[in-house]
Amino acid sequence: MNFWDELLEDEVALSLNKEEVKQIEKELGASLPKKYVEKLEEQNGGDLAFDSVNVDFENTWSDEEDGLHLPLYRFNTLTVEEFENGLSMLKEWGLTGKMIVFGEGEGSYFWYFDFDNNPNEPQIWCLDISDETTLLVAESFDQLLENLVRRKGENEVELSRDDVFADYPTMDEIREIIEGDDEDERLVAYRMWLTRCEDLGGLVIELRQRVQSSNDEDELDSYAELLTEVLLNYTGEEFITYNQAIALFKEKEDVSDLDHVIGQLESNI
Known part of the structure; x- marks a missing residue:
């Protein structure tokens, strides 16, 4: 099934x-979850085809008899203005740190990423202003996606992994895009490659070569950030050591300042 509510998607005017x-x-000094960004590349915020997240703890919204869950029906538009508004709202409720509000449910539930423990894999929290509590819901955005459901109507419909990634290209299609001339599409294809988690060694080799050959600041930043994400969250030092990656990034200092990714790698050595 679709991720976004088809009836309302035309109301979303801004592109990411x-x-x-x-x-x-x-x-933030952190990286937004790649699958979150990919969803907003499809549609920059709006109502979801789902209205709830299954949880395993008591809360003000549901009980065990009906099935424990919390409401989440909408993803916010991702802009600098919305980001800053979200920080102000969280601050009003005594919440500070590396956070970003990304969704809401039924007026009194606000969903946010918390990067304080890990700048590359934020925890998912829900602020319940009805009793002024904060609830840890998931350890990652992937886990949140797996627990999304629709409860309106007679039957609960769960979002399976196949539903989430039904529109992703195959590896053959990904490689075909990479061999093309469209740089924006190429970067998206590399992210799709990572999402599929196939041949990550090959992906590291590809990204390393792109960093080495790139003389465009924006392209270099994107490839370096993606390579860092792969190393920190998926492969570790299996295919390239952190020190080798750091040395590679420092070689490109005449093209772009990559201190932000160098710092992420150095903090994990």
Whole structure:
């Protein structure tokens, strides 16, 4: 089934601005979950085809008899302005740190990423302003996706992994895009490759070569950030050591300042 509510998707006017995404990540000192960004590349916020998240703890919204869950029906538009508004709202409730509000449910439930423990894999929290509590719901955005459901109507419909990634290209299609001339599509294809988690050694080799050969600041930033994400979250030092990656990034200092990814790698050595 669809991820977004088809009846309302035409109301979303703004497209995702990559420069604003970079600015938000720079201010956070963290990387937004790749699957979250990919969803907003499809549609920058709006109502979901789902209305709830299954949980395993008591809360003000549901009980064990009906099945424990919390409401989540909408993803916010991702812009610098919305990011800053979300920070202000969280601050009003005594919440500070590396956070970003990304969704809401039924007026009194606000969903946010918390990067304080891990700048590359935020925890998913829900602020329940009805009793002024914060609830840890998931350890990752992937886990949140797996627990999304629709409860309206007689039958609960769960979002399976196949539903989430039904529109992703095959590896053959990904490689065909990479061999093309469209740089924006190529970067998206590399992210799709990572999402499929296939041949990650080959992906590391590809990204390393792109970093080595790139003389465009924006392209270099994107490849370096993606390579760092792969190393920190998926492969470790299996295919390239952190020190080798750091040395590679420092070789490109005449093209772009990559201190932000160098710092991420150094903090894990």
